[in-house]
Amino acid sequence: MSSPQGRFRAGAKKLDRLVLTTVEAHGKHLFYRWENQSLLHVHLGLYGKFRSHPCPPPKPQGAVRLRIVGDAHAFDLNGPTICEIISSERLEILCRRLGPDPLRRDADPEQVWQRIRKSRASIGALLLDQSVISGVGNVYRAEVLFVNQIHPNRWGKSLSEQEFGAIWETLYQWLRIGVKYNRIITAHSKQRGKPGRLNGAERLLVYKKIHCPDCGAEIKSWELGSRKIYACDFCQN
């Protein structure tokens, strides 16, 4: 996040010379541990954003929930769903209800599979269920089902173990690419060079697309698990 040293203000609290000791992510929940033992929990939600400023930072713009000021740089946290100081008990409760995160070393895909194989819920809904698997999100959900040719409406229990294995493996690879380039990239063009150079339209396969990149058919979209899903009825079944 920021330089690990800085001042830090949260709500009525203003703390001096805090030093960041560890940063950890579990799914989309972020946890910042500070030297004074305090624990900051952040969830960006749909539009939360960290913004960097040179010092001295300008007046806070919009919903700034947190400002960290170092010697040379400052960071604002705008519009997160969650920004709170929590106890370690709360941290434990939070993490206990989160399913495995493919990016984490401690992630056990078998746990996810055991939930999916017994479920009558659609695989599309299951991939967004944070107690089943965490960190996927709406874009990767559409993309991972497309590339593995699995229809979002299929029941979890209809998937083969091999199909689930392929989903997990794809997510594992893609999420790492996402971290590396700091953006979601699922389409890899051989022509265009580095994925970092792809524009928004090029770097995804089905999400918000009109036509299927494989067969050219119209991409269908509908609500699934209270989010919009995109799929090709011909290539995914």
Add this chain to the structure above:
DNA sequence: AAGAATGTTATGTA
């Protein structure tokens, strides 16, 4: 300038 959105949880129902 209305409405969708790269998200999650609480609550209700079968």
Add this chain to the structure above:
DNA sequence: CTACATAACATTCT
């Protein structure tokens, strides 16, 4: 009890 579906919330961007 479990497991699903739906509503509610929050702010930004187009």
